[in-house]
Amino acid sequence: MMLITCPHCGPRALDEFVFDRPVEAITAPDADTQTLVAQLYKRTNARGPSRELWRHSLGCRSWMTLVRDTATHQICDVEPVGGAR
């Protein structure tokens, strides 16, 4: 079980959160097809640290990015999306 420190709520259990996508797969509305294909379908799929977009969906429902190691599940560097209030 992973413990994720929500920037708003503090440390909470994994099952309150939803993984959305690696940050590299966040697409821009005006991106061209080549860029979209690379971002969506040719990702690094890293074994090791990966910057990801998560949501505290069963808590405060805010979005955050964090760095999670996909081999050890160590989490660090949680940052609120849109800046802290």
Added chain:
Amino acid sequence: MTYSALKLLTEGLKGHKTWPQAWRDPAPKSHYDVVIIGGGGHGLATAYYLAKVHGVRNIAVVERGWIGGGNTGRNTTIVRSNYRLPPMQALMEFSLKLWEGMSLDLNFNVMFSPRGALFLGHSDSDMLQLAQRGDAMEAAGITAELMSLAEVKKLCPLLDTSTLARFPIQGGLIQRRGGTARHDAVAWGYARAADALGVDILQNCEVTGIVRQGGRVVGVETSKGRIGADRVGICVAGNSGRVAALADLRLPIESHLLQAFVSEPVKPMLDTVVMSQSLHCYISQSDKGEIVLGGNPDQYPTYSQRGSPHRIEEAATEAMALIPALSRLRMLRSWAGTTDMSFDGAPILDATSVEGLYLNGGWCYGGFKATPGSGYLYAHLLAKGVNHAVAAPFRLDRFETGHTIDEAGAGPMPQNR
């Protein structure tokens, strides 16, 4: 040597002390016609059919750990072909037909048990979807039967079929030819049969590099030294991205985690594989008597082979709601496998942009049932350089061209499937 009842008797009288080893432990040769990376069921089956069907004799299977130690030994052993989309139906039905003759073909009892694969429906919407799936199967010549509640109850009396059940059952869809097989035996059976045809199975031999010259593959670097090869086949579902990265390729695959669990063994209580249209819960009973449970993937990318307890709780909750008698059982073990989640839920069987380098991966959580078909079709690709008609839709570039095979109709993010 051929295994037989007579051989079992004579060896038994000698205390099982003189069985010959089932496959060799050879040193790597300097060059092979074909090197297959990955000694799981798919890789070993590929080697077997390459040797048997295509007459290729100079083959190595290179395995980082021990054969069958990855996802081949980590699944819930379910075999079925009850799919909705024609490419998936053709692939899984091709595979199911090979399952039906596998024990005789390999002279190894893989304990394939076509005990029926039942999908339960819990709502009007579930029943409509099951009927649609059954119709799609029938249209493809794959027999399916839509069952009423009374028929489901007769088939599987331990299910909670009351109207007060947490997940009330309305009926189901059964593929009677579906069932289970002994997963380890599949790896061992293919290994033994491939070895008998001259295939070198190199265990504890990790591939650390893919050697290229002028855009063409010429061999692999391994922990046991360089091995030359005319053709190299990647077959390491779970770690496809990492191995492909050795050749500077990026794949439309994300690595996720899927857990499974077994209970203590009990007397026979469930002779069908029970699944559900709405729940992510798979229930069957192994030949040893254990109740085998599978659940949802953990829904985030990981290579850890170690899952979260809330998924175990969820699968156990659903299983106990469906079959209340399971509540008295103690769980013995839980484990996890790393699965290649492709971005449409279908596998990839294709050549890559590196000449002579091929890819078999992206099996999501449905790789075990495809083992023989995947091996047969990959052998065809490796031998001829072009795909068999059944494997042709499973192209590597289908995501960028828009020809996805989205069985679940759920879009590109694996955690939404």
